Amino acid sequence: MRSHNAHPLKWNDDFFLRTFQCGGQMDSLLRRIGRSVSAAFCCWCFGCGTVQAACADVALIPGMDASGSISDAEFAIQKAGYVAALTDPVVQSAFDEAGVVDIASLFWADSAYGVQIVPWQRIKSSDDLSVFASRLAATARKISGNTDIGVGILAATELFTEDGRCADRMVLDISGDGRANATIGRARGVALEPARKQALDLGVTINGLAIADKDGQLGEYYSVAVIGGIGSFVIEVDGLTAFPVALRRKLHRELLALNGGGCPQMPGPDCQKF
Numbered sequence: 001m002r003s004h005n006a007h008p009l010k011w012n013d014d015f016f017l018r019t020f021q022c023g024g025q026m027d028s029l030l031r032r033i034g035r036s037v038s039a040a041f042c043c044w045c046f047g048c049g050t051v052q053a054a055c056a057d058v059a060l061i062p063g064m065d066a067s068g069s070i071s072d073a074e075f076a077i078q079k080a081g082y083v084a085a086l087t088d089p090v091v092q093s094a095f096d097e098a099g100v101v102d103i104a105s106l107f108w109a110d111s112a113y114g115v116q117i118v119p120w121q122r123i124k125s126s127d128d129l130s131v132f133a134s135r136l137a138a139t140a141r142k143i144s145g146n147t148d149i150g151v152g153i154l155a156a157t158e159l160f161t162e163d164g165r166c167a168d169r170m171v172l173d174i175s176g177d178g179r180a181n182a183t184i185g186r187a188r189g190v191a192l193e194p195a196r197k198q199a200l201d202l203g204v205t206i207n208g209l210a211i212a213d214k215d216g217q218l219g220e221y222y223s224v225a226v227i228g229g230i231g232s233f234v235i236e237v238d239g240l241t242a243f244p245v246a247l248r249r250k251l252h253r254e255l256l257a258l259n260g261g262g263c264p265q266m267p268g269p270d271c272q273k274f
Contacts, residue, residue, distance in 0.1 A: 054164065054166060055100070055166035055167060055168070056099075056100045056101060056102040056122070056166070056167040056168070057098055057099030057100045057101065057167065057168050057169065058098050058099065058100075058101045058102070058167060058168070058169045058170075058171060058255060059101075059102045059103075059104075059160060059165065059167035059169070059170045059171070060101060060102070060103045060104075060171045060173070060254075060255070061103070061104050061105060061106060061156045061159060061160070061171070061172050061173065062082055062103075062105045062106075062173040062175070063105070063106050063107075063108055063152040063153070063155075063156055063172060063173060063174045063175070064078050064079070064082070064105070064106070064107050064108070064175050064176075065078070065107075065108065065109070065147065065174075065175060065176030065177060065178070065211075066107040066108065066109040066116070066141055066143050066144065067108075067109040067110065067144060067145060067146060067147040067148070067176070067178065068109070068110075068144045068145050068146070068147075069147060069177055069178050069214065070176075070177060072141065074177075074240055075141050077240045077243060077244075078175065078240070078243065079136060079137060079139070080137075080244070081240075081243045081244035081247045082105070082133070082136055082247065083133045083134075083136055083137045084244050084248075085244065085247045085248045085251050086129045086130075086132060086133040086136070086251075087126075087129060087130055087133050088248050090248065090252060091129075091248055091251050091252055091255075092126045092129055094251065094252045094255040094256055095123050095129060095255060097255070097256055098255040098256060100122070100123075100124075101122075101123045101255070102120050102121070102122050102123070102165075102167060103120070103121055103123055103132055104117065104118060104119055104120040104121070104159050105117070105118040105132075105136055106118070106152060106155050106156060106159070107139070107141070107143060108143075108148065108149070108151055108152025108155065109143040109144055109145050109146070109147070109148065109151075110143065110144065110145025110146040110148050110151075111146075111148045111150075111151040111189050111190050112145060113142070113143035113144065113145060114143070114151075114155075115143070115151060115152060115155040116139060116141075116142055116143060117155070117159070118132070118135050118136050118139055120159070120162075120165075121135075146181050147176065147178045147179065147180055147181050148180065148181075148189070148190055149174060149176065149180040149192050149195075149226060150180060150190035150191050150192040150193075150194070150195035150196070151190040151195070152174060153172065153174070153192070153195040153196055153198075153199050153206065154190050154195040154198070154199075156172045156199065156204070157195070157198055157199045157202060157204065160172075160199075160202065160204060161202065169205065169257075169258070170202070170203060170204045170205065171204070171205050171207065171254050172199065172204055172205070172206045172207070173207055173208075173209065173250070173251075173254070174206060174207070174208050174209070174222075174226055174227075175208070175209040175210075175211065175243075175247075176208075176209075176210070176211065177210075177211035177212075177213065177214055177215070177218070178214065178215060178218070179215065179218070179221050179225075180192040180225070192225060192226070193225075196225075196226065196228060199228075199229075200228045200229055203229070204229055205228075205229035205230055205231055205232050205254075206226060206227050206228050206229055206232055207227055207232055207233055207234070207250070207254055208222035208223075208226050208227045208233075208234040208235070209234070209235050209236075209237065209243070209246060209247065209250055210222045210234055210235070210236045210237070211237055211239065211240060211243065212236050212237065212238060212239075213238060213239035213240070218236065219234050219235075219236030222234045222236075231254075231257045231258075233253075233254075235249070235250050
């Protein structure tokens with residue numbers, strides 16, 4: 001069940017974040033069993049010699065809103081927030097603790113434009129994170145239009161299922177400032193719910209960062225219509241000023257969700273804290 005009645009939390013006395021759902025902590029024995037089953041499955045599918053070495057503990061895709069409601073300045077703030085987070089020492093430490101992490105990124109908007117993708121990179125060191133952050137920073141905006149969240153989720157699912165890709169956990173971050181408003185009847189329109197279901201059926205955890213300066217109920221909408229999977233959660237920020245710090249906390253939490261960095265499996269008072 002989803003929890004929709006979280007209380008505001010105050011970070012650093014200058015903005016508020018609200019967390020709507022969290023969970024997914026597993027004990028170490030279950031993690032070891034799950035890791036073994038995942039490796040065995042990959043070995044069966046692709047051959048043991050290469051895939052076991054190639055499997056990641058976490059495959060992570062930040063998916064950022066580039067629709068028409070996001071100005072060029074706001075787009076730059078989102079991008080700069082991810083670059084700052086990926087080069088932050090605390091986040092870099094979380095990457096180290098999470099094990100082998102593969103990261104790609106995408107910008108989504110109107111399905112008529114498609115998506116912009118920053119391809120996969122394996123993170124083995126802080127230098128790798130810096131390289132990926134530089135590639136992300138160098139990506140110029142080429143898309144706009146409707147808020148087609150479904151096209152972002154569908155593109156992420158395709159990235160997760162590329163030939164030979166294997167990970168114990170697949171995590172998709174969706175950040176945005178509005179509700180899905182794609183025109184489904186036209187060519188290449190992508191409905192949100194089927195795309196979301198396809199990702200969840202694959203085992204993807206979808207988390208959200210709702211930028212609620214234009215819609216005060218956006219966090220609630222994300223918790224019902226966007227997020228899903230084991231340990232999924234939404235963080236709501238009142239505006240893009242709060243985005244960078246919220247993002248650092250969010251990345252830390254989801255990278256370490258199974259290492260004690262997340263909340264207990266069942267929603268409750270403890271889930272209201274980072």
